[in-house]
Amino acid sequence: MSLKDMRRSRLGFLRALVIAGRSGRVTRRYPYEEPLVTSDFRGKIDIDETKCIGCGACVNACPPNALELINTRDGYVSLRYFVGRCIFCWRCIDVCPTGAIKGTREFELATNDISDLYDIIVHEPNRCRECGKLFSTKRMGDYVVTKSPLVENYVDLDPDCRRNRFLKAIENRFGGRVG
Amino acid sequence: MGKPKFLGKSIWVFHLNTGSCNGCDIEVLDVLTPYHDAERFGVKLVVSPRHADAALLTGPITLESLPKVLRAIEAMPRPRIIIALGSCACGGNIWHSSYSVIGGVPELLKILKERGIEVDGVYYVPGCPVRPESIVYAVGLIKGLVPKKIKPKVKKVGR
Amino acid sequence: MIEYLVFSIVFIALSLLIPPLMDGIERKIRARVHSRIGPPITQTWYDLLKLFEKELVIPEGGLHIIILSLLYVMLAILTIVFTVSMVLMGYHYVLIVIITLFLFVQAIFTTIPFITSNPFAIIGASREVILALVNEVFFVIILGLYMYFTGSPGLLLGSTSLLRASVILLVITLFVSAYVASGRIPFDIAEAEPELASGALIEFSGPILGIFMYSNFIKRLFVKLVPSMLILLPFISNWLYLLIGSFIMAIILWILYGLIAALLGRTRVDIAPTSILKIYIPFITVSILLYLTGY
């Protein structure tokens, strides 16, 4: 349809009253009334600390770095979720191997203190049974073992010791120095 | 300066887009429209920082807009508050580390402090983009109508 | 006599309290036309009180602005005081004084922005001048004709000539003039938000802004009160009832004006004067013709 040829009436602007009358007051009295949030809405994510293994898959997928793995000075690994930077794309949910991350409809996130927006899971680190260095997380080790039990011998070793051990094993088998 | 009695009843907002994608800015307008109607809480968008009680910042604050933001905040009469709207303003969003932005209101506060520009309160409203309801909730929080729901969580987990 | 004094004080107090409340009601009505809830009717009072609590920032122009703004609010209040006392105390000839005062108020309002150097304020003020040149001049012309037709320089319940159509036409024109003078859409071109960022008031903040807004509300009441009185004059002979009647009529007018403003868009400064003149000139011409033929 084209409005160009539409007949205009002089008092047509009064129709606004009709429109207003028919539609009534549409305002949602939120916060006193239910908000207009559909069940499909993507809100804040909720990380189940009983399932999280600290693998960092979500950290790699997260476009804005709202999820970060932080190595503290004492060797602890923590997964930090900063709601203030989250874009609520839920890519982390897609990639989480253990299903620890769940989406919620939560949007009431306003605060007057920025520290409220941090959600931190501190994982107990794995301790290398040879050099005693702290690395990765215990949960991660357990998870790897359940997925592929063959690596059990190496799971308690930090990456350097693991490599050394591996090279040594090859050395023993072939009787010569490798690498 | 005593605690203003009527600030809670009438919040005049000056909206500054500091490099936002427009998503939050449109939701700011949306909040004034019939379904959400922030005016019922006495919220009004004003057009001059001199009339404003609150600076509504959207965007990660680009270098280009930084001087104007500082100037606008300086022009606001005290008491003045800053509302950081959206993930960009709260934490810098995807561009938090980009070369042409300062990375959100936490960084801005440092610069404000350096220059001796005081503000009387900062509110953070995450969301990308912020839902209109989130903004209404934030208004409720400023007015003290709703409790703060989000708390920092630190959980230590073992094996 | 003493009861008139008491009535005066009551009415003056009312007319100082009511205008912001009426603005609150107008906002509520506008919200209803927008299909939303809108602010509480006391909202405008909250806004004003909040502005008075804010820090006092002396704008560019310094002391001039403060003195002028105080003068502005005093004159605005004086117009109301004179209007009320004129009716109650029987000083009917001061109608002409009130008109003069009102013109002073308008003049101050249009000049203040010129003191600041903000380009928006200056454009806003120059638009106000253009509009005032048409509207306020006709306001005076209409009142002058009114006085000539009724044969009195004041608010006198005179002859039956008051009922004559020519006078009624004049008063109707006065209602249009009151609408334009109240700065509502479509004639809010001086404060036009999208173009001029609230124009004349852009540089003011805190209490000074509060004073300006408050005076504007009083002015809005005044411009409705005077025509209401003039039109009710032939029908109500008791002065007290006349005053009450015109207050009620002013309130009804306020609501009606608010409703009309919600249904229209903003005009442009080059269109506005001609569209006002298109109403004024025929009405006044017919009125004069009627007067001449009926005399």
Place this chain on the structure above:
Amino acid sequence: MDAISKYIETIKAVEPRADIHVSDDTVYATVSSSKLRDLAKAIYWDMDCFFRTCAGSDERSINGFYALYHIFGDDHNGLNIVLKVYADPNNPTLPSIVDIVPAADWCEMEARDLLGIEFSGRKQYRLILPPYWPKDLYPLRKEVSYDVKPQVIISSEKVGFWDRTSAGVAIPIGPYHPALHEPEYFELYVEGERVVDVRYRGFHVHRGIEKLGESKLTYQQVNFVAERICGICGFEHSVCYAQAIEKAAGIEIPERAKFIRSIVLEVERIHSHLLWIGVAVHLLGYDTGFMHTWRIREHVMIIAEMLTGSRKTYGINLIGGVRKDINEEKKQRVLDVLKIVEKEFTELVKTMVDVPQIMKRLKGTGILPREDARKLSVVGPTARGSGLDRDVRRDLPYAAYSYVDFNVPVYDDGDNLSRFLVRVDEVYESISIIRQLLDQLPQGPIMIEEFDIPEGRMAVSVVEAPRGEDIHFVITGRGKPYRWKVRAPTYQNIPALRVMLRDQPLADAPLTIASIDPCFSCTDRVFIVDKNGYKKRLDPILYRWR
């Protein structure tokens, strides 16, 4: 094939040594810089193409040179022509084509700002980066990290918004102005209330998106950045990026995903146009119209949230398909909402045009004549309001647009009313398109997960956003784009404002600026200014520091 060989012939005629290859609808030609100007002339003028954009690229790690890609477009045959020239890595200087293709002005300056490629034969100036950015730091060079934060000294926080010494009265519109919801700066020179000249300074929203996409993020993450180029027409950018990568890598996505993309694109168009109509009448002081348009728009926002999970920046697009499916219940809901929107919108628009001030101020203001529109090759509703029949959805069909019938509304007057009517008509067209798409929605998967993206492929992708056409140009790299270039429609349209605003009343300036539906957050990627036919140049002004 006919048209393609014609282009190959033309290029060969000017530059026999050109290295030409063709893929899909794009002709790539590597030419020597000495022949660039002749080729630009042959393609832009003789072949009657228009200029899409140019993109600089740092390819020193691949072939040891900087490269510049000039991208031309031919809508009639649905073709893109890409001319590539190399620049010396030590002293990158290339001939400017601005005097032949005026539209290349700002994108050349962008390449200079971000990559340090100098252009000979033209006036050069700082465009994108802030005035206090260090002179020899070029963010898009590969050795520069995305998070470089030079110690910038902001001279003063007091910005001279207007220049009191200059002749005439300068009226600043922006950077923070109620008519603009984004920080951009227009300086209108007025005599009385009449605008005599306009100057513009943008790039307040430059966030370094391209650099992030090329350095920090992975292929799939870039989708989410692309979406945040613009909060209103973000999905178009995201689709455009995903299509560019899919085209470069030869990925064929499922039919159902194509349909869902088109449906969401049209939902976005409806909400964007409703938004614009609301803002336009608000600028005319008709707040009742604004409120009711947005009330109707809220229905659309609810279905957008239902279909995608977010009210804006939908986040459902990935390379290879979409993340969220449409079920029967949602389909029904969308159809119901469309019925309501159509009915209420018709009634509201009828009411709006009956408001005397609206009609008076829309009609005959902000006129962009057809010739000027062609010269400036404006896009989107701005072009269609000036009688140019251009729409990428029809001319270079993508996603599922080849399956639907729709009209492209065109009005000839070129005034604000025409642009208003184009958008009104497009709302109806979009409603009809969504109905057709939902009706034909094929079954099947919505995403393919297994694919790989080879390095060093190029593609140009064009998508019709509510404001005009988005252009994304990508060169693939390892795990992330090697070069990703974005051109949003508003760049093309901003120069037209100069024509529209001149000799107009100041009161109409905000509406006229709004009438191109400017989207500055997109625009601050690239700019193109066409000064053809105008004596004065549109110089971006620098701020005057007090």
